[in-house]
Amino acid sequence: MADLYLVLLHHPTVDKNGQIVTTALTNMDIHDIARSARTYGVKRFFVAHPVKALRALALKIMQHWESGYGSTYNLTRKDALGLVRLELDLDSTLTTLDRETGMRPRLVITSARGGGERVTFEQLRQELRERPEPHLIVLGTGWGLAPEVTERADVFLEPINGPTDYNHLSVRSAAAIILDRLCAPR
């Protein structure tokens, strides 16, 4: 069984006009995705943001739940936030993973948009059971990951399709569904 990691990227992402932007770091993203990651056995959840001051702010809020007042008020949050590591970008995340595991993970790129050669959830679910390398699922913010990131995919995962043509889930909801499809017991 492959070890599963998640990274949430805030740069380089695109805005609704396709321009490359850096998105804001959202406290709720960290909390929600950490709880989903904890539920589905993800080894670590990296939150990557290039702005040092925003990483420092995120760390301060996390410390409230991990060692401050929140750590006694809500133990389940402390437990989930223990999976979170702040990083600069995708490359710094890969460096950290390489240092810790001695392996380069397969990059699983996600996107709400269709197109390109895509791997189905079912295929990836199977591969996670059969392959030994760690897998890093890359999630974008804003209107999605920039092409320079998606081009690095070892696995380009199919979009989440509901029965409608609407494809604007929040990244928090998308992360939950992706982990459920890949990791839920059957």
Place this chain on the structure above:
Amino acid sequence: MADLYLVLLHHPTVDKNGQIVTTALTNMDIHDIARSARTYGVKRFFVAHPVKALRALALKIMQHWESGYGSTYNLTRKDALGLVRLELDLDSTLTTLDRETGMRPRLVITSARGGGERVTFEQLRQELRERPEPHLIVLGTGWGLAPEVTERADVFLEPINGPTDYNHLSVRSAAAIILDRLCAPR
């Protein structure tokens, strides 16, 4: 195919000590769950809160996205928020549904906790395809729905289980996973 509705209840819910409480109305819950509801073809998403001032505040924020500046800035949000109706509680929601559909929906109660006679996701998925009545999925906030609500279940849905024993997903993530399990095309 049964029409599917969602309601998010803020009262009566329990806190971490099992006391009956009214939880705060959270803007992010409305946005995230509306987007998931829109993705999976839910007919309407009711947000029930007993405090009039909080319903008024929620309405004001929704109007920003539906007819204010936000409606031109982000069309996809307007689209999703069009599904939302503010209600007082479960009974006012049922009255609204009865007036609109002329039918009493089957109440599908959700809970992160195990125990009791539970219906599996697979069973409910099948029933949604075979039964004609509308189904109303009831989601709780805080530490979950109060017993007086869960006792009214026509369908008491099994909890979402990952491969770990951690069962503290956010209600936003839980709603997304529930809809995906019940409504995603296969």
